[in-house]
Amino acid sequence: MGVLVYAESENNIIKKSALEAVSYGKALAEKIGSRLNCVVINCSEPNILKQYGTDKIFNITNDSLKDFTSRSYSNALQQVIKAENTSILILSSSADSKYLGAHLAGFTDGSFISNVVGIPDNLDPFTVKRSCFTNKGFSSTELTGDIKIISISANSFGLIENNGDGKIEDFHIEDISSTITVSNIEKQSGKVTIADADVVVSAGRGLKGPENWHLVEELAEVLGAATACSKPVSDMGWRPHSEHVGQTGKPVSSNLYIAIGISGAIQHLAGINSSKIKVVINNDPEAPFFKAADYGIVGDAFEVIPQLITKLKNRK
Amino acid sequence: MNILVCISNVPDTTSKINFIDNDSKFDKNGVQFIINPNDEFGLTKAIWMKDSNNADVTVLTVGDSSADAILRKCLAIGADKAIRIDCEAIDASSVSKEIVEHCNEVKYDLVICGRESIDYNGGLVPGLIAGYLDYNFVTNCVSLNIENGKAKCSREISGGIEVTESDLPLVIGAQKGLVEESDLIIPNMRGIMMARQKPLEVLSAKNIKARAIDKKYFKPQEKAEVKLIKPDELDKLIDLLENEAKVI
Numbered sequence: 001m002g003v004l005v006y007a008e009s010e011n012n013i014i015k016k017s018a019l020e021a022v023s024y025g026k027a028l029a030e031k032i033g034s035r036l037n038c039v040v041i042n043c044s045e046p047n048i049l050k051q052y053g054t055d056k057i058f059n060i061t062n063d064s065l066k067d068f069t070s071r072s073y074s075n076a077l078q079q080v081i082k083a084e085n086t087s088i089l090i091l092s093s094s095a096d097s098k099y100l101g102a103h104l105a106g107f108t109d110g111s112f113i114s115n116v117v118g119i120p121d122n123l124d125p126f127t128v129k130r131s132c133f134t135n136k137g138f139s140s141t142e143l144t145g146d147i148k149i150i151s152i153s154a155n156s157f158g159l160i161e162n163n164g165d166g167k168i169e170d171f172h173i174e175d176i177s178s179t180i181t182v183s184n185i186e187k188q189s190g191k192v193t194i195a196d197a198d199v200v201v202s203a204g205r206g207l208k209g210p211e212n213w214h215l216v217e218e219l220a221e222v223l224g225a226a227t228a229c230s231k232p233v234s235d236m237g238w239r240p241h242s243e244h245v246g247q248t249g250k251p252v253s254s255n256l257y258i259a260i261g262i263s264g265a266i267q268h269l270a271g272i273n274s275s276k277i278k279v280v281i282n283n284d285p286e287a288p289f290f291k292a293a294d295y296g297i298v299g300d301a302f303e304v305i306p307q308l309i310t311k312l313k314n315r316k
Numbered sequence: 317m318n319i320l321v322c323i324s325n326v327p328d329t330t331s332k333i334n335f336i337d338n339d340s341k342f343d344k345n346g347v348q349f350i351i352n353p354n355d356e357f358g359l360t361k362a363i364w365m366k367d368s369n370n371a372d373v374t375v376l377t378v379g380d381s382s383a384d385a386i387l388r389k390c391l392a393i394g395a396d397k398a399i400r401i402d403c404e405a406i407d408a409s410s411v412s413k414e415i416v417e418h419c420n421e422v423k424y425d426l427v428i429c430g431r432e433s434i435d436y437n438g439g440l441v442p443g444l445i446a447g448y449l450d451y452n453f454v455t456n457c458v459s460l461n462i463e464n465g466k467a468k469c470s471r472e473i474s475g476g477i478e479v480t481e482s483d484l485p486l487v488i489g490a491q492k493g494l495v496e497e498s499d500l501i502i503p504n505m506r507g508i509m510m511a512r513q514k515p516l517e518v519l520s521a522k523n524i525k526a527r528a529i530d531k532k533y534f535k536p537q538e539k540a541e542v543k544l545i546k547p548d549e550l551d552k553l554i555d556l557l558e559n560e561a562k563v564i
């Protein structure tokens with residue numbers, strides 16, 4: 001019995017999404033009346049987890065886990081779950097964690113539920129709320145099984161500080177052999193990604209062509225934001241697929257989503273709807289996006305955006 | 317090479333989402349069902365592999381007879397054979413286990429699923445299948461090349477691309493990029509005629525118990541009216557974002 005959080009790290013730094021998973025784990029542990037344990041993999045500085053209420057930190061250091069693969073990481077986590085008799089594992093909804101969660105659920109025959117947006121309403125039967133139909137709906141779902149794996153939707157719970165013992169314990173794992181290897185990783189450094197961003201600046205066909213995207217990039221830069229786009233923009237090759245957001249692209253659940261020259265088609269809205277605050281800039285007052293927005297500017301993007309950039313720069 | 321493509325039957329993206337029976341069921345009334353977009357990217361790739369890898373392509377869905385229409389469409393697109401495991405698809409765990417039971421009987425070198433379905437968005441089925449079968453697994457897969465029994469796959473990761481090499485059998489979670497939107501095959505008359513001759517086999521289900529059961533559905537809260545700000549009053553927008561919404 002007990003709640004375990006896998007706290008994902010990158011270059012030795014615990015990710016923000018992992019701290020949210022830990023905050024959630026703490027609330028759940030309190031509801032159950034159990035302690036909160038976390039596991040980190042090849043992360044030498046997990047101390048921050050203590051501030052979010054972690055009692056014990058299992059520290060795995062192993063060369064065969066240098067590169068993430070869902071198979072090897074599942075195998076490592078499975079060893080912790082077994083040794084600690086874990087009944088609930090919490091994951092963030094990062095691409096790697098979701099990837100890992102499903103594979104791990106298969107290996108452990110656990111019950112996995114993703115896109116969870118709140119702590120369980122009920123422990124017996126275990127009932128938890130998650131989003132479905134790409135945020136056009138929510139469901140209250142009953143989960144059974146001895147091992148429950150819960151992946152929480154980004155920004156659905158927030159970061160909540162708490163005191164924990166934060167005792168670090170090395171956890172030795174049995175060797176992992178794998179028939180899948182990572183041969184290359186190409187990553188843009190220094191760029192905020194859609195999954196991790198607090199703010200996302202997104203633009204659509206209203207921007208007329210790829211040559212105008214410097215406006216989007218500059219605005220994103222002053223806000224420390226990630227850049228995104230509508231589907232036709234990526235289909236036409238104006239922007240890479242990795243920026244396509246919406247029902248058939250990436251989901252966005254940032255704190256602030258700024259949509260420039262995007263009409264607000266149902267498929268676009270579905271994917272970005274769980275963002276907290278939406279700002280729309282569009283020259284057509286009839287654009288459907290205004291119905292889904294918190295703040296709106298009816299105006300020409302080519303006039304509004306440069307001014308907005310200047311004003312934001314001056315503010316700093 | 318034997319390829320299995322797992323297909324989910326999902327509401328068209330423009331569907332109105334409503335719930336019935338005391339909010340315990342999704343209202344299918346008037347809803348048009350389509351091949352899950354992520355699955356269709358995977359299917360198209362599989363069809364290409366008929367040429368490049370001399371592959372035999374089977375499509376499979378777990379569902380009731382209302383899913384036959386999309387299986388016929390898959391056959392018209394070019395799949396060789398269709399299988400429906402006859403039961404109501406309740407949760408990812410039971411659906412995956414039904415598929416796994418089938419994979420234990422018929423060996424596939426490659427199992428292609430969509431990265432996630434656009435109805436329940438769980439993203440679970442491909443990983444669960446891989447875990448249960450102890451196969452290798454690459455999700456968010458944007459390129460795949462199989463030669464001499466070795467697979468080279470690219471996975472979209474946060475901020476980049478990762479390349480993996482693995483043995484077969486392999487399960488992938490497909491998405492756009494594996495093939496482009498413009499590569500999707502629209503069935504022609506010949507395809508549709510040929511599909512009628514191809515086998516659509518209905519298998520009985522093992523009736524595996526679901527573990528995640530949706531008890532009640534909710535709609536998102538109605539949004540408050542948008543606050544409009546004049547284009548020449550951008551200071552006001554910045555102030556609202558900073559002090560009212562507290563997001564910058």
Ligand SMILES: Cc1cc2nc3c(=O)[nH]c(=O)nc-3n(C[C@H](O)[C@H](O)[C@H](O)COP(=O)(O)OP(=O)(O)OC[C@H]3O[C@@H](n4cnc5c(N)ncnc54)[C@H](O)[C@@H]3O)c2cc1C
Nearest residue numbers: 204205206230231246247248261262263265268283284301
């Ligand atoms: C199966 C399916 C799945 C789909 N999935 C997705 C998805 O995941 N994501 C997605 O985004 N779309 C998706 N779509 C497409 C969707 O239906 C819309 O076609 C698309 O979102 C429109 O993109 P857009 O808003 O950039 O372009 P448009 O609809 O062309 O809108 C452009 C907007 O820019 C405004 N504009 C023009 N000039 C200016 C200016 N100077 N200043 C300010 N505003 C200006 C216009 O008023 C207009 O509102 C999907 C469609 C289908 C059929």
